[in-house]
Amino acid sequence: MSTSNEKNDKTWNGHDLDGKKKKEHWNNNDLEGKKWVDMNTKYSGATTEKSVIDQEISNETSWDNVDWDFVKEQTAKYILEKETQVISSEEKNKYEQNAMNHWDVFYKNNKDKFFKDRTYLHLEFPELNPMSLNRDQTRIYFSDKKENPQVQQSNNSNNNNNNKNNNDENEEVENREKEEKDEIVEEKDKWWKFVTELKKDECKGTVMEVGCGAGNAVFPILKINPEKYFYAFDFSPNAVKLVKSHPNYNEDRLTAFVCDIATQQLPMFIKDNSIDITLMIFVLSAISPERFDHVLSTIYKSLKPGGVVYVRDYGLYDLTQLRFLAKQGRKLDEHFYLRSDGTRTYFFTKEILQAAFEKVGFITEFSSYETRELRNRKRMISMYRVWVRGKFVKPLEETNNNNNTTTTTTSTSTQ
Template identity: 30%
Template sequence: MDPSTETQDSRQNKQPKQQLSKGMEHIRYAVTIDPIPTTKSTPPPTSSTPPITTDPDTYGVPASIEPVRRAPERSHSPTNNQKRTDPFAFGSRFLEEGDDIFEFNAWDHVEVDATYKEFSVQQYEKQRQDPVNEFDKKRFNDNPEKWWNLFYKNNKSNFFKNRKWLAQEFPVLDEVTREGCGEVKVLEVGAGAGNSAFPILQKSKNPGLKIHACDFSKKAVELIRGNELYDERYIQADVWDVAASEDSENGGLPPGIQEGSVDVVLMIFIFSALSPKQWNQAVRNIWRVLKPGGQVLFRDYGRGDLAQVRFKKGRYMEENFYVRGDGTRVYFFEKEELEEIWAGKRDGESQGLNGSEVDQSLAGQVEKLGVDDKETQTAGVRISDSEKPVPRFEVAHFGVDRRMLVNRQRRLKMYRCWMQAVFRKPGTDSEVPTSTLKQDKAAVEEEES
């Protein structure tokens, strides 16, 4: 027998790899894929698919604020093979009935199946029944930076991949890096080891772009400062807690940042690391640093993500809020929940306050206490962070990114869910929301002259 044939046959007869780690065996039946038909009942989309429009959205913000999306296409042609693009264009690959899901590694806009949904409900109930004990809950909540310091001490800058897809998901980041854009200040909150900041700087042709990369982990900041690309002319890294009180150092603002001086705030998987009790103060601090018209670029975990469903006993701290095995915390959001936090929207109606209303409300609370602003310091009277009013951002864009990742060898399906939004501070001081805004401004100036 031909040795090569024998080798091939023996490979085919080998047992498949263990599908799941021991710690995930409980999730096996909900993520394992049964054999599927290879015939398709629905033909793939053709090139006649309508192009993406560029009309303004319902908030009056130019559509270029939305993520860049191609028309649906699954061609394997070398001239149009989505698997080879860098970065890969998310949001364009739709799973249809009868498709071979192993044709690609990931599919967009996929709702979970009934088995996974039922398993999720069962998992949530088990998590609630066996929560983190009170002693550990206090330990993890009282000093969260300690656990992130340990994380970056152990993982250095190798844990997260560079986020080359950021400009595709948030077009304003492409705008601010263009030559001639002028002076632009970007604040990244929860910058980690610089996996977002450095890719932005590497593509930048704008000498006026300055990134302030902040993290409440001292080890993370050290990693950024030690990077060979670190140049203080274009990037400044500092320790800062986004939920810092106004009574803390520098008035609760990041080092080197003044109120109303930032054009863009980048928050990628950072809000979920905060306790729900810290959300309001974080939103207030972001409002304070942004210029009117400035944007918050937001991406974080959504409820039902595999990372939430797979948690077992001893990880649940409160509803949708967990502690990982390394001591770091994570929250999983609903779309409506984030809209309420950032825009004060409840049942479709805005309930929050704008900037002047926040000031008036705060003054009213101080007046209720029977003291003026100066006396609040001398008399020791302090309004707690949870009692302070929260400003209202505009929701310029909001998307729920539901994706199914597959593993061909292990025949697994993994449902992921992320929340992605652009929140905007009302006003027009910031000059870098989109190129469309600049064109509109130029047209107005030309008409006036």
């Protein structure tokens, strides 16, 4: 019969150690006398670090699901006690006014080498996967697109080593790739060679990405969505230049433009009620919370009734937030922090994310956490990553407050 401690350790590891085989197995003799250190307690300043005894780890997983409630319990009290130092209002306003400049310098320095391509979005968001591609079919396609995978992997490694300040998000993509490489998949069908891409005047749906950066999200899903037309914008002119200089940029399928959605309206060619799907991938967190209403109201106006917004962003108590806590002097406001390069990051609870969208009229289809445990075997540390994911829908039926009438519109949202 399992003891209480054994049960807790299994919960802490985030999975059933005895009931699930892992892809990598390690010899515990190599770890004799060592303990895995929980970085949550380290960064939050706890006097006693939580650890897992090496004999209880029969195998090694670098990336696994873990229970959110446990992460929350281990960090909340430390964060509430420690977070007292806040940047002055004068400094906060300075970074708000110069937000575009900091991101523009970021893309000028890093170009398109910083973030990895997000080749997984269509697997998470079904409206972006009209051909119902599975993970294996996706992997075959993106592997084929790499002319020299070994050189590509080497270049990515060098870029990651040279850019560690703002690179938290890449840990997720890198570990997804490691998991996928564990199984060899033979190339059986190059499905993409038989796909006909529709031009703008022929398209059957429209997608808009807010805060597109260098195009790491929009370009991977262009081919997978041949029937859709795409808009992508960023408030950094250098980021938009990178998108337009991409070899796959073609205005028959994609229009990129500069827009600061935190302070401006969308350009005239983005008409009200014209967009089927909007993507917000690690972008709302870079915007001051005071601007959320304006940003989301603007997106709401652009969507067709029945249109959807997909969100993926940083969650409260993510490892990145604990790093800010450890450094001190980085807090701009509640859940809002300053990076050393002048860019900013907000950490969401699912409730805050949901409330922000519902305030401007959206209906929440889901708002949830994705929480992972990342282990570094060499350093014997265990780290938690927390993201929020959401799908928000513009209702088919809207009430006109000016004349108290209700209008019903049939959805043309791409399924």
